Amino acid sequence: MFRNRSGEFSWVDFTIDVLRVLIVLAVVVGAWNTLSSGRISLAQWVNLLAAGLAQGSIYALIALGYTLVYGILLMINFAHGEVFMAGAFSAFFLAEALNRTGFLNEQPLLAILLLIMFAGLVSMTVAVLVERIAYRPLRGSPRLVPLITAIGASFFLQYAFRGLYGSNFKAYPQLQALQGALQIGEFNIPITQIFVFSSALVLMLGLHWLVERTRIGKAMRAVSENKEVARLMGIDIDWVILFTFGVGGFLAGAAGVINGLFRPQGVNFYMGFIPGIKAFTAAVLGGIGNIPGAMLGGLFLGVIEAIGPNLVLAGLGIPGANQLKDVIAFTMLVLVLIFRPQGILGERLSETKA
Amino acid sequence: MTFMTSQASRHVLRLGLLSGGFILFAGVIGMIAAFHEREVVDDFISLGQTLLLAAPFVTSYVAAARLSEAGQEPRMALAGGFVIGALTALPTIVLLLFNSEEYRNLLYASLRLLPFVAASFLAWKSHAQGNETRQVAATWLTAALLIGIVAFGFALIFEVKGDLRGVLVNVDRDWVAVVTFDHRRELWTGIGLLLAASAGAGLAGAVMRILPDIPRRALLYGLGITLLVGAFGETVRLVLQENVDRDTLREIFRRDTLRQNAAATLFIVSALAGFLWALFGRRAQDEFAALDNSRRHRIRNLGMLLFAALLLALPWLIGRTLSDVAVTIGLFVLMGLGLNIAIGLAGLLDLGYVTNYAVGAYILAALTSIGPLGLFKGTFTFWMVIPIALLAAMFAGFIFAVPVLRMRGDYLAIATLGFGEIIGKLALSDWLKPLIGGAQGVQNIPKPFLFATELKNPEQLYYIVLVACLVTLFVSIRLNNSRAGRQWMAIREDEDVATAMGIDTARAKLLAFTLSAATGGVAGAIFAAKVGTVFPNSFTVFISINVLSLIIVGGIASNPGIVVGAVVLIGMPELLREFSDFRFLMYGALLILMMINRPQGFIPSKLVMHEVQAGVKPKLSAGD
Numbered sequence: 011m012f013r014n015r016s017g018e019f020s021w022v023d024f025t026i027d028v029l030r031v032l033i034v035l036a037v038v039v040g041a042w043n044t045l046s047s048g049r050i051s052l053a054q055w056v057n058l059l060a061a062g063l064a065q066g067s068i069y070a071l072i073a074l075g076y077t078l079v080y081g082i083l084l085m086i087n088f089a090h091g092e093v094f095m096a097g098a099f100s101a102f103f104l105a106e107a108l109n110r111t112g113f114l115n116e117q118p119l120l121a122i123l124l125l126i127m128f129a130g131l132v133s134m135t136v137a138v139l140v141e142r143i144a145y146r147p148l149r150g151s152p153r154l155v156p157l158i159t160a161i162g163a164s165f166f167l168q169y170a171f172r173g174l175y176g177s178n179f180k181a182y183p184q185l186q187a188l189q190g191a192l193q194i195g196e197f198n199i200p201i202t203q204i205f206v207f208s209s210a211l212v213l214m215l216g217l218h219w220l221v222e223r224t225r226i227g228k229a230m231r232a233v234s235e236n237k238e239v240a241r242l243m244g245i246d247i248d249w250v251i252l253f254t255f256g257v258g259g260f261l262a263g264a265a266g267v268i269n270g271l272f273r274p275q276g277v278n279f280y281m282g283f284i285p286g287i288k289a290f291t292a293a294v295l296g297g298i299g300n301i302p303g304a305m306l307g308g309l310f311l312g313v314i315e316a317i318g319p320n321l322v323l324a325g326l327g328i329p330g331a332n333q334l335k336d337v338i339a340f341t342m343l344v345l346v347l348i349f350r351p352q353g354i355l356g357e358r359l360s361e362t363k364a
Numbered sequence: 365m366t367f368m369t370s371q372a373s374r375h376v377l378r379l380g381l382l383s384g385g386f387i388l389f390a391g392v393i394g395m396i397a398a399f400h401e402r403e404v405v406d407d408f409i410s411l412g413q414t415l416l417l418a419a420p421f422v423t424s425y426v427a428a429a430r431l432s433e434a435g436q437e438p439r440m441a442l443a444g445g446f447v448i449g450a451l452t453a454l455p456t457i458v459l460l461l462f463n464s465e466e467y468r469n470l471l472y473a474s475l476r477l478l479p480f481v482a483a484s485f486l487a488w489k490s491h492a493q494g495n496e497t498r499q500v501a502a503t504w505l506t507a508a509l510l511i512g513i514v515a516f517g518f519a520l521i522f523e524v525k526g527d528l529r530g531v532l533v534n535v536d537r538d539w540v541a542v543v544t545f546d547h548r549r550e551l552w553t554g555i556g557l558l559l560a561a562s563a564g565a566g567l568a569g570a571v572m573r574i575l576p577d578i579p580r581r582a583l584l585y586g587l588g589i590t591l592l593v594g595a596f597g598e599t600v601r602l603v604l605q606e607n608v609d610r611d612t613l614r615e616i617f618r619r620d621t622l623r624q625n626a627a628a629t630l631f632i633v634s635a636l637a638g639f640l641w642a643l644f645g646r647r648a649q650d651e652f653a654a655l656d657n658s659r660r661h662r663i664r665n666l667g668m669l670l671f672a673a674l675l676l677a678l679p680w681l682i683g684r685t686l687s688d689v690a691v692t693i694g695l696f697v698l699m700g701l702g703l704n705i706a707i708g709l710a711g712l713l714d715l716g717y718v719t720n721y722a723v724g725a726y727i728l729a730a731l732t733s734i735g736p737l738g739l740f741k742g743t744f745t746f747w748m749v750i751p752i753a754l755l756a757a758m759f760a761g762f763i764f765a766v767p768v769l770r771m772r773g774d775y776l777a778i779a780t781l782g783f784g785e786i787i788g789k790l791a792l793s794d795w796l797k798p799l800i801g802g803a804q805g806v807q808n809i810p811k812p813f814l815f816a817t818e819l820k821n822p823e824q825l826y827y828i829v830l831v832a833c834l835v836t837l838f839v840s841i842r843l844n845n846s847r848a849g850r851q852w853m854a855i856r857e858d859e860d861v862a863t864a865m866g867i868d869t870a871r872a873k874l875l876a877f878t879l880s881a882a883t884g885g886v887a888g889a890i891f892a893a894k895v896g897t898v899f900p901n902s903f904t905v906f907i908s909i910n911v912l913s914l915i916i917v918g919g920i921a922s923n924p925g926i927v928v929g930a931v932v933l934i935g936m937p938e939l940l941r942e943f944s945d946f947r948f949l950m951y952g953a954l955l956i957l958m959m960i961n962r963p964q965g966f967i968p969s970k971l972v973m974h975e976v977q978a979g980v981k982p983k984l985s986a987g988d
Contacts, residue, residue: 026770104517110524111524127513131510131514135514153774157773159955161955162955164952165948165955166952170393172393173534173946174534175531283905287785329794333794334793336785344783348770
């Protein structure tokens with residue numbers, strides 16, 4: 011402790027270590043206070059956990075896009091949150107149209123499938139266009155250049171969609187099939203949450219199959235391993251990168267629909283920004299570039315965000331703890347970047363990558 | 365008769381569709397209709413129409429330049445300009461038809477056909493690449509299916525909604541009115557007009573390019589200056605109002621728009637000036653260069669003196685409204701120069717700069733407010749708090765810098781963004797509400813006093829900002845060549861090498877963050893005193909993005925670039941209200957375009973900036 015790599019005393023390390031101790035202390039004290047006061051019953055904890063897992067699986071789906079792109083290009087696609095927004099926002103109109111024709115509630119399964127495909131493909135188009143127009147010309151430039159470009163793309167997309175679809179919040183129609191709750195033992199779990207979790211799981215399994223079992227998946231892994239060698243093996247790098255952006259975009263769009271059906275607050279042009287940063291947090295939590303890591307990181311972040319305010323902040327006597335959900339998530343982001351940039355799973359941690 | 369080479373015609377086709385896509389996009393997001401609200405020349409042309417015509421004009425100007433460089437004859441350039449103009453109108457015309465009630469079925473038909481056409485095109489491309497039949501067929505099927513789903517979805521949406529406007533909110537009557545030149549009822553007349561105007565503008569652009577140099581420059585000056593004055597008519601009127609009597613003003617302007625006579629006069633005068641400059645400008649420049657050093661210096665100093673006098677007299681010259689804009693610009697110059705220490709000099713992409721601004725503002729609010737949340741209620745004055753705000757912001761910069769010192773560039777950016785968001789959420793929370801007022805914020809902040817005069821007008825606040833900007837400018841010019849500055853630049857270029865050269869990188873980075881935060885705090889404090897109320901919604905990530913954009917556009921690590929960047933990027937949306945809705949759209953597009961085409965900015969710093977220099981092989985290249 012308190013020493014840097016060369017063994018000298020370092021104020022930076024000292025401060026960071028003090029910070030570490032303080033945070034652990036705060037978490038322990040807060041959790042102890044909450045648990046010993048018994049303000050929250052077991053059933054409530056389970057509900058929080060389920061809600062966290064549902065929210066987390068949405069983060070996980072978005073996080074996969076960050077991780078896929080990072081694995082191949084080593085770049086943070088800051089505009090990925092907006093890709094998520096593009097699908098969710100566009101599919102809102104389809105959901106509304108399907109609702110008006112009555113199809114949405116007559117054939118909920120088919121309707122959801124159609125919505126997911128639609129949103130996924132719209133997001134895919136946006137992601138691919140962004141890659142083609144904004145990122146491809148910058149391939150191989152220093153890291154901050156594509157990052158600044160991505161920030162530009164992020165704000166451009168936000169305001170372009172605001173111009174296209176307007177700036178009002180629009181709420182997805184409610185699906186009757188998703189109302190109500192499921193009784194599991196003594197716990198009531200809302201069906202929407204089960205739906206969110208399971209559909210995210212299906213999509214992730216699909217991605218796993220794509221990456222591990224198909225030819226293009228093999229090409230993706232090869233490109234992320236070593237681009238030059240992959241090129242020599244006859245792999246069309248540009249196509250693989252485009253495809254990766256497309257897959258990430260598809261998952262983000264699908265997440266957009268699932269999110270829309272799950273959360274009643276509705277969609278608007280700014281909806282992608284905060285989830286985008288959170289999903290990036292999830293990706294880093296799981297070890298960026300690591301696909302199972304992103305899934306776990308997302309779920310983990312969702313749970314922390316749901317439980318953290320009630321467990322730690324409320325225990326420390328902070329009023330309105332649930333307002334501070336986002337603070338918990340962003341604090342997680344900063345803490346992970348400080349203490350464990352290679353993530354929980356930390357797959358390929360070399361000095362150059364992590 | 366010669367024909368264009370296939371390459372040249374493809375070039376023309378591509379540029380035409382590009383400018384057509386731009387016009388379509390600008391229309392669909394509501395830019396054209398919004399800009400139409402502002403008239404450039406009274407009863408003659410609006411800003412929206414200018415945009416509509418500027419796209420084909422500029423595109424064919426560029427295309428004509430390329431075509432003549434490629435050795436094409438002038439009439440080919442003219443033909444190219446005409447085609448580009450017509451192509452520019454094409455996408456808009458298609459959307460007009462889709463939008464009209466008679467031809468709406470065209471929309472549904474084309475959405476049904478689209479998957480087959482697009483899939484066939486992709487399959488044909490795949491075939492042309494020499495793929496096997498099986499692969500070509502697979503391409504066709506996948507593409508038809510995927511595009512089919514999207515097309516089916518949109519067709520369903522439009523059919524259920526019954527019109528485009530239910531989804532694309534800006535494809536409305538206003539847009540139709542602008543692009544058909546007020547022939548909303550007679551669609552085909554409108555389309556004809558649009559096509560003719562666009563093709564005419566394209567042709568004019570090409571003509572302009574093949575004119576001899578001197579008349580071309582004269583015309584371009586005339587056109588450019590007239591359009592600029594017309595577009596910023598309100599601003600120009602506000603300036604003139606302070607200096608010209610009302611009758612003259614009424615001759616030039618009808619409310620905020622330039623009258624036709626005045627515009628014609630302005631065009632002739634500025635074209636004449638452009639003509640004279642084109643004739644004698646080069647000679648004058650040469651003569652200036654031929655002067656001996658001391659006289660050149662004297663002329664330069666005279667220029668500087670005039671500029672300083674202008675800066676000092678500015679509030680009198682431009683009046684209250686514009687002084688207010690000048691104060692805002694000044695605040696962003698302050699922040700830009702501050703953030704530049706981190707981004708430009710040390711290469712640390714700080715996306716949480718708004719934190720410092722918020723700290724400065726809240727410190728001033730808490731210490732000086734005479735409202736219920738003021739801590740001391742009148743004990744502290746503005747002047748006492750400014751240094752405190754500066755130190756507090758520096759302290760905040762220091763605190764937030766320590767954890768991120770070890771981070772790599774892109775993680776550092778995201779982490780600082782995270783800090784900014786955390787501060788924003790905390791400011792809104794119930795937890796800190798007793799201290800800083802939650803969403804309502806802190807109110808009743810008194811204006812600064814100078815020897816018993818209350819500095820309550822923007823004209824007076826302007827001088828505070830001016831002094832702060834000049835001091836900051838002086839400091840940052842000095843920093844450029846200081847020991848610390850050189851250390852930062854070494855870190856920016858290569859951190860490992862910098863460490864190896866014996867630079868204490870942690871210390872240098874801390875210093876960069878701390879100093880960079882200082883001006884943010886001052887800007888925040890002045891802002892708080894200016895508006896009198898501080899609440900969390902003024903301190904969002906958009907502030908940081910604003911500052912980042914003006915640095916990137918003006919020129920990273922370039923002090924004059926940042927000042928000019930602030931004047932343009934902050935001033936323009938303030939002066940052209942129609943612009944402000946599209947402000948971040950424009951910033952986003954600018955960030956992308958600058959990074960691709962001109963990463964060093966419009967007024968680049970003399971010091972080569974490797975961090976953003978295109979073509980320099982980076983230390984951490986994309987491959988591993």
